[in-house]
Amino acid sequence: MSDKTILLVEDNPDDEALTLRALKKNNIFNQVTIVRDGAEALDYLFCTGAYAGRDASQQPAVTLLDLKLPKVEGLEVLKRLRADERTRLLPVVILTSSKEEQDMLNGYRLGANSYICKPVDFAKFMEAVKQLGLYWLVLNEIPPGN
Amino acid sequence: MSKSNSPIDSENVPTPGRSAQQSFWVRVGAWMLNRQVAWIVLLLTLLVTLSVWKNAEEALLQAQQVQFENRASDVSDAILKRMQAYEHVLRGGVGLLAASESVSRTEWKVYVASLRIQERYPGIQGIAFSAYIPAARLDAHLRTIRAEGFPDYAIRPAGVRAEYTSIIYLEPFDWRNQRAFGFDMFSEATRRAAMERARDTGGTAISSKVTLVQETGKEVQAGMLMYLPYYKNGTPHNTLAERRANLVGYVYSPFRLNDFMSGILEQKQTGVELDIDVEVYDGTQHSADSLLYDDDGIAHALGKPAAGSLTLTRQIDLYGHTWSLHFTTRPAFHAAFDKNKPLFILVVGTLLSVMLAGLIWMFSTQRRRALEMSTSSLDSEHRVRALLDNMDEGIVVISETGMIEMSNPAAERLFGYRSEEVVGKNVSMLMPEPYHSEHDGYLANYLRTGQAKIIGRGREVTAKRSDGSVFPMDLRISEFSLEGRRQFIGSIRDITERKRAQDEILRLNASLEERGQQRTAQLEAANKELESFSYSVSHDLRAPLHGIDGFSQALLEDYAAKLDDQGKGYLQRVRAATQRMAELIDDMLNLARVTRAPMQRAPVDLSALATAITDELRQTQPERAMEVVVQPGLVADGDAKLLKVLLMNLLANAWKFTGKQERARIEFGMQPGGGVPAYFVHDNGVGFDMQYVHKLFGAFQRLHAMDEFPGTGVGLATVQRIVHRHGGRAWAEAAVEQGATFFFTLAPESAPAQAMPSTRREQ
Numbered sequence: 001m002s003d004k005t006i007l008l009v010e011d012n013p014d015d016e017a018l019t020l021r022a023l024k025k026n027n028i029f030n031q032v033t034i035v036r037d038g039a040e041a042l043d044y045l046f047c048t049g050a051y052a053g054r055d056a057s058q059q060p061a062v063t064l065l066d067l068k069l070p071k072v073e074g075l076e077v078l079k080r081l082r083a084d085e086r087t088r089l090l091p092v093v094i095l096t097s098s099k100e101e102q103d104m105l106n107g108y109r110l111g112a113n114s115y116i117c118k119p120v121d122f123a124k125f126m127e128a129v130k131q132l133g134l135y136w137l138v139l140n141e142i143p144p145g146n
Numbered sequence: 147m148s149k150s151n152s153p154i155d156s157e158n159v160p161t162p163g164r165s166a167q168q169s170f171w172v173r174v175g176a177w178m179l180n181r182q183v184a185w186i187v188l189l190l191t192l193l194v195t196l197s198v199w200k201n202a203e204e205a206l207l208q209a210q211q212v213q214f215e216n217r218a219s220d221v222s223d224a225i226l227k228r229m230q231a232y233e234h235v236l237r238g239g240v241g242l243l244a245a246s247e248s249v250s251r252t253e254w255k256v257y258v259a260s261l262r263i264q265e266r267y268p269g270i271q272g273i274a275f276s277a278y279i280p281a282a283r284l285d286a287h288l289r290t291i292r293a294e295g296f297p298d299y300a301i302r303p304a305g306v307r308a309e310y311t312s313i314i315y316l317e318p319f320d321w322r323n324q325r326a327f328g329f330d331m332f333s334e335a336t337r338r339a340a341m342e343r344a345r346d347t348g349g350t351a352i353s354s355k356v357t358l359v360q361e362t363g364k365e366v367q368a369g370m371l372m373y374l375p376y377y378k379n380g381t382p383h384n385t386l387a388e389r390r391a392n393l394v395g396y397v398y399s400p401f402r403l404n405d406f407m408s409g410i411l412e413q414k415q416t417g418v419e420l421d422i423d424v425e426v427y428d429g430t431q432h433s434a435d436s437l438l439y440d441d442d443g444i445a446h447a448l449g450k451p452a453a454g455s456l457t458l459t460r461q462i463d464l465y466g467h468t469w470s471l472h473f474t475t476r477p478a479f480h481a482a483f484d485k486n487k488p489l490f491i492l493v494v495g496t497l498l499s500v501m502l503a504g505l506i507w508m509f510s511t512q513r514r515r516a517l518e519m520s521t522s523s524l525d526s527e528h529r530v531r532a533l534l535d536n537m538d539e540g541i542v543v544i545s546e547t548g549m550i551e552m553s554n555p556a557a558e559r560l561f562g563y564r565s566e567e568v569v570g571k572n573v574s575m576l577m578p579e580p581y582h583s584e585h586d587g588y589l590a591n592y593l594r595t596g597q598a599k600i601i602g603r604g605r606e607v608t609a610k611r612s613d614g615s616v617f618p619m620d621l622r623i624s625e626f627s628l629e630g631r632r633q634f635i636g637s638i639r640d641i642t643e644r645k646r647a648q649d650e651i652l653r654l655n656a657s658l659e660e661r662g663q664q665r666t667a668q669l670e671a672a673n674k675e676l677e678s679f680s681y682s683v684s685h686d687l688r689a690p691l692h693g694i695d696g697f698s699q700a701l702l703e704d705y706a707a708k709l710d711d712q713g714k715g716y717l718q719r720v721r722a723a724t725q726r727m728a729e730l731i732d733d734m735l736n737l738a739r740v741t742r743a744p745m746q747r748a749p750v751d752l753s754a755l756a757t758a759i760t761d762e763l764r765q766t767q768p769e770r771a772m773e774v775v776v777q778p779g780l781v782a783d784g785d786a787k788l789l790k791v792l793l794m795n796l797l798a799n800a801w802k803f804t805g806k807q808e809r810a811r812i813e814f815g816m817q818p819g820g821g822v823p824a825y826f827v828h829d830n831g832v833g834f835d836m837q838y839v840h841k842l843f844g845a846f847q848r849l850h851a852m853d854e855f856p857g858t859g860v861g862l863a864t865v866q867r868i869v870h871r872h873g874g875r876a877w878a879e880a881a882v883e884q885g886a887t888f889f890f891t892l893a894p895e896s897a898p899a900q901a902m903p904s905t906r907r908e909q
């Protein structure tokens with residue numbers, strides 16, 4: 001479990017802090033990489049730009065992707081990931097405050113593995129993060145080859 | 147064309163009298179044109195014929211009746227006269243007796259012979275004397291008569307009686323009359339009655355019907371006797387007693403009725419067959435017993451009268467005795483009258499009537515046809531002229547060389563030429579270039595090849611007025627042939643106004659389209675904006691709430707030791723407000739969504755939906771005792787998603803506002819009644835005051851305190867939005883603590899809303 005990493009794509013530092021807090025409170029101590037916008041997320045995953053030297057074989061067990069992001073939108077990020085052979089099967093969970101039907105539909109259509117709406121109630125958010133970590137980091141098997 | 151007012155009409159002013167006369171005959175003439183007159187004439191003449199025929203018939207009958215009565219009177223008179231004659235003869239006999247003390251048999255014989263009764267009085271059987279013999283003188287009498295040379299003389303019938311009579315003289319004393327010699331007529335009641343009447347009155351009497359003793363059994367005839375009394379000479383016979391005391395005997399005559407009557411009738415109708423039948427009855431009663439005489443052996447009075455014959459009964463009085471005479475006409479009687487005359491009148495009259503009516507019929511038909519023809523041809527010419535004069539369309543007729551033959555007033559107005567200015571000129575004068583120059587060639591080409599450009603259809607062309615200005619016109623040309631000449635009728639309509647209107651419409655349409663496009667673009671932009679706005683709200687408004695709530699929680703967890711209870715309480719309030727804010731945002735987004743989302747109408751099972759929603763609600767609070775009633779089978783046409791939101795809101799409201807009820811009840815159903823179906827959600831919850839009903843469906847409007855019943859006040863606004871999107875209405879009825887009912891329809895009400903309380907109308 002410990003070698004599985006999480007990529008958190010989140011531009012809001014409050015949300016970032018709260019997500020990290022929720023992970024910690026739920027005893028999820030896996031490494032969390034944080035990127036602040038869609039472009040950075042793509043650089044990280046494709047090992048380009050600032051992450052050019054990163055080991056491409058070390059992909060996150062799960063990417064928590066916000067939708068409203070600077071530079072490149074979350075859905076655009078998803079789309080590019082799914083379009084590339086290297087990242088096509090990467091587990092991506094959309095974690096957003098949007099409850100827009102359209103967003104959900106587009107997310108799934110573009111190949112999101114899950115869609116989680118951040119509850120405003122922190123207690124519920126805690127519960128959601130706990131379930132999320134358990135599932136993606138413990139139960140779920142990463143596609144072979146990654 | 148000149149008006150056809152004939153100058154003769156205006157000069158011919160008739161004098162009033164003549165005019166009245168004329169108009170009378172004109173009226174009669176017009177009336178005669180009516181074919182009904184023929185029928186009326188037929189009817190009238192037939193009636194006249196019938197009446198004349200009837201009169202003739204009656205006259206004929208009357209003449210016959212008169213003649214018949216005359217005949218009957220003749221016969222009665224003849225009988226009376228003959229009777230009187232006989233009476234005279236008998237009186238003569240009485241006179242003979244009175245003149246001498248005693249009359250011998252020989253003297254009587256001489257007297258009777260002198261009368262020559264066979265010739266002069268046919269029907270009289272004889273003239274006799276019957277002696278009256280009281281019983282005391284019987285023997286003397288017998289002796290006297292026997293002494294006269296009749297030794298066997300006896301009074302018949304034999305027998306002892308108080309008084310006798312005996313026929314002693316009877317002339318002519320032939321074999322037949324000898325049968326009566328010595329006969330006592332008193333012994334027979336009928337004869338005796340007549341004899342006593344004669345004796346008692348002192349006058350003539352005749353008997354009722356008898357059979358004479360002279361009859362032999364062959365050819366028996368009815369008989370009758372006439373008696374005159376003879377009293378003793380020199381004795382008074384003024385009183386009944388004297389007459390009875392002094393009676394000597396009777397002078398009498400027996401009659402055989404057939405002989406008597408044929409004597410009378412033959413004398414009357416010598417040699418000619420009698421044309422009436424006569425029957426004589428004794429007394430007033432007609433019966434076979436009382437029949438005295440019958441002409442032909444048929445008793446007409448006793449049977450039915452023969453068809454067509456007349457009958458008549460007369461009673462005559464003969465010396466205190468009545469005879470009834472019954473007359474019946476014979477065919478010969480009627481044959482003497484001309485019975486064909488009435489028939490002739492009938493037949494000829496009918497024929498004449500029919501002929502007259504037929505003549506009138508033919509006359510009226512011909513006249514009418516002639517009149518119709520003349521008026522219709524005149525009328526049609528007038529009509530055509532009036533039509534042309536009053537048409538809005540201009541009419542120009544040209545010949546095959548293009549020369550104008552006529553134009554109507556509308557054409558004059560259109561082109562600004564008077565009719566006489568254009569007639570005879572080439573029609574191309576009414577056309578601007580290039581049509582002006584091309585027209586002759588075009589017309590010639592058409593006449594040669596039959597290729598038409600305008601003829602037979604219509605076209606919009608340009609025309610030129612007399613002042614040189616041009617105007618657009620709609621031209622239709624049709625061709626016709628009159629007396630072998632081809633002509634063309636042009637029908638012209640000025641379409642300047644129409645063109646202007648068309649242009650205006652086109653312009654308006656264009657600007658409208660432009661504006662519409664602008665409007666659509668604006669709307670699209672607004673929609674886009676709204677979309678991005680709600681998207682932003684969804685993301686960005688909610689994100690800070692995470693922070694607020696999350697860090698409040700973090701504070702509570704990480705710094706619990708440093709916060710007193712009040713501090714912790716404040717943080718809890720911050721968190722609660724955050725939750726409320728989140729709910730508000732969610733509801734607002736929902737509201738925006740139901741406004742924006744595309745609608746897909748399909749049948750939706752509302753009952754199933756309501757059941758599913760109430761089941762869900764039950765699971766949220768399984769501890770609540772709730773009675774849910776859902777009317778089954780309610781299917782409505784609408785958008786499934788929106789209707790689910792709608793029912794969710796209404797049922798959740800009902801659930802919420804029945805929270806304090808011990809026995810909560812929620813009902814979903816359809817209101818009975820026609821028209822557009824109205825569905826309702828009813829609860830027995832706290833209800834509300836109807837005075838605030840107008841606030842009910844407004845967004846963020848609440849009628850209850852937050853801590854009493856939480857909520858954002860968006861639910862009913864959402865409900866109304868959904869109902870409106872379906873074209874329906876939403877309204878509510880409630881009272882405080884009396885529960886509430888929310889109604890909605892899902893289709894426009896075609897009829898104007900029925901009388902509903904104003905409180906029901908949403909604003």
